[in-house]
Amino acid sequence: xxxxxxxxxxxxxxxxxxxxxxxxxxxxxxxxxxxxxxxxxxxxxxxxxxxxxxxxxxxxxxxxxxxxxxxxxxxxxxxxxxxxxxxxxxxxxxxxxxxxxxxxxxxxxxxxxxxxxxxxxxxxxxxxxxxxxxxxxxxxxxxxxxxxxxxxxxxxxxxxxxxxxxxxxxxxxxxxxxxxxxxxxxxxxxxxxxxxxxxxxxxxxxxxxxxxxxxxxxxxxxxxxxxxxxxxxxxxxxxxxxxxxxxxxxxxxxxxxxxxxxxxxxxxxxxxxxxxxxxxxxxxxxxxxxxxx
Amino acid sequence: xxxxxxxxxxxxxxxxxxxxxxxxxxxxxxxxxxxxxxxxxxxxxxxxxxxxxxxxxxxxxxxxxxxxxxxxxxxxxxxxxxxxxxxxxxxxxxxxxxxxxxxxxxxxxxxxxxxxxxxxxxxxxxxxxxxxxxxxxxx
Numbered sequence: 001x002x003x004x005x006x007x008x009x010x011x012x013x014x015x016x017x018x019x020x021x022x023x024x025x026x027x028x029x030x031x032x033x034x035x036x037x038x039x040x041x042x043x044x045x046x047x048x049x050x051x052x053x054x055x056x057x058x059x060x061x062x063x064x065x066x067x068x069x070x071x072x073x074x075x076x077x078x079x080x081x082x083x084x085x086x087x088x089x090x091x092x093x094x095x096x097x098x099x100x101x102x103x104x105x106x107x108x109x110x111x112x113x114x115x116x117x118x119x120x121x122x123x124x125x126x127x128x129x130x131x132x133x134x135x136x137x138x139x140x141x142x143x144x145x146x147x148x149x150x151x152x153x154x155x156x157x158x159x160x161x162x163x164x165x166x167x168x169x170x171x172x173x174x175x176x177x178x179x180x181x182x183x184x185x186x187x188x189x190x191x192x193x194x195x196x197x198x199x200x201x202x203x204x205x206x207x208x209x210x211x212x213x214x215x216x217x218x219x220x221x222x223x224x225x226x227x228x229x230x231x232x233x234x235x236x237x238x239x240x241x242x243x244x245x246x247x248x249x250x251x252x253x254x255x256x257x258x259x260x261x262x263x264x265x266x267x268x269x270x271x272x273x274x275x276x277x278x279x280x281x282x283x284x285x286x287x288x289x290x291x292x293x
Numbered sequence: 294x295x296x297x298x299x300x301x302x303x304x305x306x307x308x309x310x311x312x313x314x315x316x317x318x319x320x321x322x323x324x325x326x327x328x329x330x331x332x333x334x335x336x337x338x339x340x341x342x343x344x345x346x347x348x349x350x351x352x353x354x355x356x357x358x359x360x361x362x363x364x365x366x367x368x369x370x371x372x373x374x375x376x377x378x379x380x381x382x383x384x385x386x387x388x389x390x391x392x393x394x395x396x397x398x399x400x401x402x403x404x405x406x407x408x409x410x411x412x413x414x415x416x417x418x419x420x421x422x423x424x425x426x427x428x429x430x431x432x
Contacts, residue, residue: 036416040356054412209355249357249413292412 034121038131038169039204041252042091042099042116043286045216045241046260046268047202049177050118050131050167052099056293059091061103063263063286070279078282087263097121103264109142110264122169129168136162139264148187156187161266176203179218183266191233195226198269210248214256216241220269239268240276243284254286320379323405328398335394339425350426353419357410358400366430376406384432396424 039049043061053059067081075081089103089112097118104111114137122131141157148156160183167177183196202216220236243256259276260268274280339346354362361376363369366383373380381388391399401420403409414420 036419054415056412209352247356248360249410290413292409 032123032125032127035169038175040247044202045256047216048135050133052097052118055093055096057093058291060289061089063087065284068282105263110139112137112139131167133165159185159266173206183269196269197221212245214243214245236272237275250290252288257281323378328395332394332398337393337421346422346425350422353423354426383430389431
């Protein structure tokens with residue numbers, strides 16, 4: 001719990017770090033332009049960044065995760081393992097800093113509708129010291145209805161994920177983000193929670209004009225106040241990921257290792273049982289392609 | 294003898310067939326650019342040799358331009374071979390003689406195989422930084 005409190009305090013301090021500079025003159029504020037994009041892609045392994053391409057841009061996304069690497073050479077570190085997951089998605093930027101999207105995922109035959117809105121962009125003279133974005137989705141579980149039990153209704157298939165992202169570009173090569181998210185499943189097994197709150201940190205360190213190291217750490221929290229159970233019987237494990245990002249004018253490529261196998265974020269926050277410290281890591285990649293209209 | 298003649302005839306016919314369908318492989322040189330007057334009048338706000346602008350331009354060039362135009366702007370990037378039109382030699386005196394506004398128009402408005410980059414490089418400062426970097430390619 002101390003760790004959680006410390007993380008929350010750090011996130012708050014990070015978010016408020018630059019608001020002390022609000023006494024700058026109006027003239028300076030008028031000139032203050034947004035910083036150049038802190039991230040080159042809207043995706044960062046399993047997470048979203050505050051970056052949204054310019055309006056009228058269509059993005060096609062392919063996300064893929066192989067099996068866990070713990071079997072070593074016998075399944076070539078998960079490349080031949082059964083149960084790989086894939087998501088195909090389209091995103092469109094309707095107006096400046098507002099993106100909507102739709103994706104389909106192999107795992108549980110999920111369909112997800114999502115929206116991302118970058119509420120604030122960090123500015124060069126720190127008038128706005130951080131970028132703030134909201135990401136939310138509704139996912140529909142397309143599994144056979146028998147899975148949902150005897151009292152089946154269509155709404156049992158729905159799950160929701162909402163996330164507040166606060167990011168800062170520290171210099172030309174380093175950008176970091178903190179996020180807090182809320183996950184809700186309409187229907188879960190009797191010893192699972194319906195709601196989960198989680199915290200996360202992720203970032204990007206650029207080391208050449210097109211290449212960066214990216215990382216993420218998402219930690220689902222055990223919050224008693226919203227728990228429905230006497231104990232936490234299946235607490236989701238943290239999702240650690242580290243990867244390499246290559247960006248061109250219209251593509252972003254991520255190749256990474258991560259511990260959670262979901263490609264819909266609520267799946268990772270609620271159900272991840274892979275322990276990165278115990279062989280629960282898998283290879284994955286993301287490819288995005290942009291078209292401007 | 295007949296067999297020999299037949300064999301030679303077949304070789305000749307084969308050679309004729311192969312050469313008859315050869316396609317021109319050379320890239321064409323683009324027609325002169327028609328740059329509107331308002332673009333021609335534009336000036337690069339960065340001073341020549343501005344290190345910060347060149348550094349920023351180099352990064353953007355690597356991301357957006359290098360795959361066709363090549364590391365040194367010689368038009369020899371990995372995608373250049375697939376283009377019908379030679380993407381230009383930025384190091385040449387002829388290219389460097391273009392005005393700032395002309396380079397701006399050619400780079401961001403584009404035409405034919407040179408795509409429009411106005412939505413990919415949206416920041417004016419970054420656009421001019423690329424022009425500053427291209428200026429450093431002069432031999």
